[in-house]
Amino acid sequence: MCKKYLLCGILSFCVVFLTVGAASAGLLEVGQHSDITTNNYWAHMGPKSEVWNTYASSGIYPAVFTTVAPTWQLVPSLATKMFDPADFSTVSLSEIFPEGVPEEREEYFFVGGEAVEELIYVDIPLYDFVEWSDGMPVTAHDVAFTHMITLELGAVALGGNHPNLTPPDVIAKVEALDDYTVRYYLIKEDARFMFQALPRSIVARHYWEPLIEEFLMKDEPLEALFAYEDTLDEPSAGGFLRGRWERGAFIDREVNPHYTWQGAQEHFYEDGSYRFVFPPKDIDVLYHGDGEGEAWLSTDSGPFVEGVLHSIYTDQSTAVMALSRGDVDFVFNPVGLEVGFQEQLSEVPNIAMISNLAYGIRFMGFNLRKEPFNDLAFRQAFATLIDREFVCERVLQGAAIPLASVMPPGNVAWFNENVTVYGEGMGRSERVEEAVRILSEAGYTWEVTPEVDHDTDEVVVRGRGLMMPDGSPVEEFEMLAPGQAYDPLRTTFAMFIERWANEVGIPMYTRLTDFSLIVERVFNQQDFDAWMLGWSLGNPAFPTYFNVFFHSRYTDPGGFNAQGYANPEYDALVEEFLSTLDLEEARKICFELQEIMAEELPYIVLFDTEIVEAYREDRLVYPFTEVLGGLQFVGGMLGTVKLLE
Amino acid sequence: MGRYVVRRIIQVVGMTFAFVTITFLILQAMPGDITNLYISPEIPPEVRQALRERFGVDQPVLSQYARYITNFLRGNLGYSFRHYPRTVWDIIRERLPRTFVLFFTATVGYFYLGFTLGKIIAWKRGTALEYTTTVGGVFLYSLFLPMYALLVIWFFALRLGWFPVSQFITPRLWRGVEVSSNTIFGYIILSAALFVALMSLVSVYGKKYSRTRKARRNLYWGIGGITLGILVTGWGISGYAHLAANIFHHLALPVITLTTGAFAGSMLLMRDSMLETIKEDYVMAARAKGLPDREVRDRHAARTALLPMVTSFTLAIASVLNGGIITENIFSWPGMGQTLVKSIQTNDWPLALGTFAFTGIFVLFAHLAVDILYAVLDPRIRY
Structure with a gap:
């Protein structure tokens, strides 16, 4: 029996001895909690356009x-x-x-x-x-x-x-x-x-x-193109080469020895101008201004590492554990750290946590093909009832940021802060009064009109029997919203919205359901009354979503204007917005579009969130960490991050 | 016997057909489709429509079913939507060795532990050893697996630092290595299979050619040692020994968790079976002959008591291919369980169905194997 134990002991020792991987001082180790699905550019930009693939192929391709x-x-x-x-x-x-x-x-x-x-x-x-x-x-x-x-x-x-x-x-x-x-x-x-x-x-x-x-000679050229994964020798003009992909385990990327722009400098000035300096070629150019004032941010182009190793984890918790143990220096996460993980990491020494605004919106919308949702007064009254600040600050304790515009404030260049916000600054009783006023003026009536008490700021008589201007009753309707497991913030909002609507006699109920079911019923079948979802808004440089979300050409099933918003004035303006190449003009139009959206309310925007990320501050130094969407949104800044000795 | 086997095979084929059909319908009933992944303002709606047409998800369910079942009968499980144009077979081939190595090792581990402890505590019934082992085993058995796994990780990986926290290999160690991890998994499986096959042969033929128990033991240990030596030398020469060792290092924590968390089931089964067996007359006779206790226990009682364990073990081995969703998640072990969950989450129904079908068929045929094995092992069973 002793021999067996001795043998096991020796074998265990050998296993541990053989597998101690030496840490490389110059290697940047990042984690991501999902594997990539391709290492092929065409598939990545095509049917496999997942964020995980984007992380693993940043810093490869040049652009004009x-x-x-x-x-x-x-x-x-x-x-x-x-x-x-x-x-x-x-x-x-x-x-x-x-x-x-x-x-x-x-x-x-x-x-x-x-x-x-x-x-x-x-x-x-x-x-x-x-x-x-x-x-x-x-x-x-x-x-x-x-x-x-x-x-x-x-x-x-x-x-x-x-x-x-x-x-x-x-x-x-x-x-x-x-x-x-x-x-x-x-x-x-x-x-x-x-x-x-x-x-x-x-x-x-x-x-x-x-x-x-070669692929074009085949029966299914696109299939052959997408299937091609032997891309290890694909040329790169960025700081890193395409990485070796060990499926389910890691992507190992080396630096590009021929990287042209190593040593380039970027300077951002207070007047909004941008200066690019590349001493080896005597390039010193200035764009978007005259470079007046001090540069508030200057960065050097690396890479300052000898390679990047993307470790693959199967979920967030294991990636966080690896970060806290020092196995990785940073974890890519498109939605940021959940609260529990933030608390867990806050107790770990040498972990820095940063918080940035996400580039997204969470909203509710109506099916504007149906009554009474196609009535602007109804939507405005409904929006008046929603107290975003109360839910975000008092209920959710700051986990969400109140937002009433379809453009998040994080995209400073395009954000119009002067848009109508229904019910802004009002208490509960004032909101109810205002909503009743808007509806009454539009011809709505009640069997029992809601009444409020200003002293207690409460509804003392709940509304009942709401009728449309033509005398027909407002039928009970359903709002589809994601369940607690998918997004507790939206669930909480949905519950409060239902309560506030019912107080004034708007007969609605919330149906918390699966994300896929909402998508199916809203986008594909268009069989819904009201819905609550969120959008990640894509490229912040130019907000094309004003077109695909609200132009009337996208109202067919499958289109993103699922709510069926159709406004010729808006359509014309958004077409003008898309066709202008003058940035200042585009900005002006975008501001106008935001104003129309805030007035017409095809979406009632509710909130935005912050994205919280963590990295090892004893290992990494980023040139800046305040950036819309967080570090993950800019590919983890692999080309500019520096490793501490 | 022959007729019975044929009848069972027909039943299993029918069951397989029903299983695939029901699974297909359940997956089809789920709302949405793969194009839900592409809901983004950056991706025009016509792209989603084109994708639907390419994958055929815009077709009526019946025609999708007819196409699927036709391909299925030809052994074609189709393309994965999310990994398009990779085939489902290709993905199963990639994930299966990882799951097999982990869960096979763990299953053998907890059955061996359960068998050994079960026969000991039955033999020493009423002693402190029985109570502590039973209570301890049942306590571990009743623990919520994710919590237990996290405790194990916290203690052995985070606190003591003996083992990696997760993953099946250490990326740092595998940098610059040309060979893929699946090749190493393949070699590990092959080495283990060779070793087990050879030792089985030795065990069968050893009795024939070695007259005394001591000679048999020496033969067993001698050939075992030499084979192990050859395998270790082979690994050493190949230059992959450290990679295989790395996989074993990562294997340790999930195997410890699964083994210690699950051995109680087989231990209690063995114990109960032993308690019945030791009442038998032939066990009494063996004792009366003055044979050593250990020999009576191991060679006379435990062998007979083993029968229910064989059934349980065979079925457990069949389900190792399912993997374990929780275990694979917690230890970041991307195997079959992970594949199943991810494919369902992303509406990749060909992959989900392919995974279900593959593991389901394996389990059904394992049941068939158990039935036949029973007939062979227990001559009292007649069909």
């Missing part, structure tokens, strides 16, 4: 322009100068497509219902010294290839983000005039060109072209 954190300004990257809409010229369509537009793309060559006869174009010069990791130059041919292959394969068929990055109704053609000048032909002026096509990540033509040609 880029948006810089934390200000989210659009600035040149490969381009040598700022894009100016005045540089546009026109050319006839037949000159560019002498044999006609490819049949499969013909549907996109219309503007306002009219067939396009002229295209507009602009030339953008590129730096001539940027290299891929294999030593090949990054050229205009790479840019043209990326866009054109997307159009040829079909942006919608490629799926995911591809139709946004190369919008087929905007981009007619992209060609390389020479190695370092790219020409974009556009069907129409559209902000998506500036904020999505120009900052689109560019792939290496010399790597992908032969592969895609």
